[in-house]
Amino acid sequence: SQTIHQWPATLVQPVGSPLSLECTVEGTSNPNLYWYRQAAGRGLQLLFYSVGIGQISSEVPQNLSASRPQDRQFILSSKKLLLSDSGFYLCAWSRGTSGGPYEQYFGPGTRLTVT
Amino acid sequence: KNQVEQSPQSLIILEGKNCTLQCNYTVSPFSNLRWYKQDTGRGPVSLTIMTFSENTKSNGRYTATLDADTKQSSLHITASQLSDSASYICVVSSGNTGKLIFGQGTTLQVKP
Numbered sequence: 001s002q003t004i005h006q007w008p009a010t011l012v013q014p015v016g017s018p019l020s021l022e023c024t025v026e027g028t029s030n031p032n033l034y035w036y037r038q039a040a041g042r043g044l045q046l047l048f049y050s051v052g053i054g055q056i057s058s059e060v061p062q063n064l065s066a067s068r069p070q071d072r073q074f075i076l077s078s079k080k081l082l083l084s085d086s087g088f089y090l091c092a093w094s095r096g097t098s099g100g101p102y103e104q105y106f107g108p109g110t111r112l113t114v115t
Numbered sequence: 116k117n118q119v120e121q122s123p124q125s126l127i128i129l130e131g132k133n134c135t136l137q138c139n140y141t142v143s144p145f146s147n148l149r150w151y152k153q154d155t156g157r158g159p160v161s162l163t164i165m166t167f168s169e170n171t172k173s174n175g176r177y178t179a180t181l182d183a184d185t186k187q188s189s190l191h192i193t194a195s196q197l198s199d200s201a202s203y204i205c206v207v208s209s210g211n212t213g214k215l216i217f218g219q220g221t222t223l224q225v226k227p
Contacts, residue, residue, distance in 0.1 A: 043217035043219045044159075044204070046214060046215065106158030106159050107158050109156070
């Protein structure tokens with residue numbers, strides 16, 4: 001069976017500090033990977049998605065970046081955090097985009113608080 | 116503009132009662148509509164996925180309906196349980212890209 005992991009579960013960081021959130025998927029190969037952010041009282045917002053190693057598409061211009069160094073690893077980064085980066089970050093995977101609909105499976109999330 | 120709007124924003128019901136959550140969308144081209152359940156502090160979990168040709172789908176006590184003509188969907192919960200307390204999110208997929216457009220969710224609280 002497939003599982004998706006995220007860490008850390010919670011994080012408190014000062015403004016201006018760097019960020020690295022990691023997501024890994026087990027039990028499948030060549031998944032599509034997604035990073036979402038959920039701000040308090042708002043719907044999930046797609047930040048990045050990836051259809052393969054090194055292939056990253058950005059949905060929202062911001063001070064965040066994403067990388068996919070391995071097939072089942074997806075990393076969300078920032079060089080300098082802003083207060084507005086606080087939120088609940090969710091990683092998700094799916095099997096593909098053509099011939100769907102394919103289910104998106106979400107990880108447990110990372111609660112980021114920027115102080 | 117592609118949007119998904121849900122109502123009510125929040126809802127409180129007594130255990131054992133039924134309830135219906137609403138979702139209206141303006142997404143084109145439409146691919147499919149999903150309902151997710153999200154427990155507090157957890158990732159969303161899928162309840163149903165419906166394509167254009169499907170107008171109803173059930174998952175246990177959860178029944179989703181879809182009217183593609185009016186671009187409306189509903190999620191009906193039967194015989195609610197305390198564990199149904201969560202946020203319910205309506206999500207519409209646009210075209211064939213797999214990108215999802217999320218509603219803000221309806222927060223349901225089931226009280227004993």
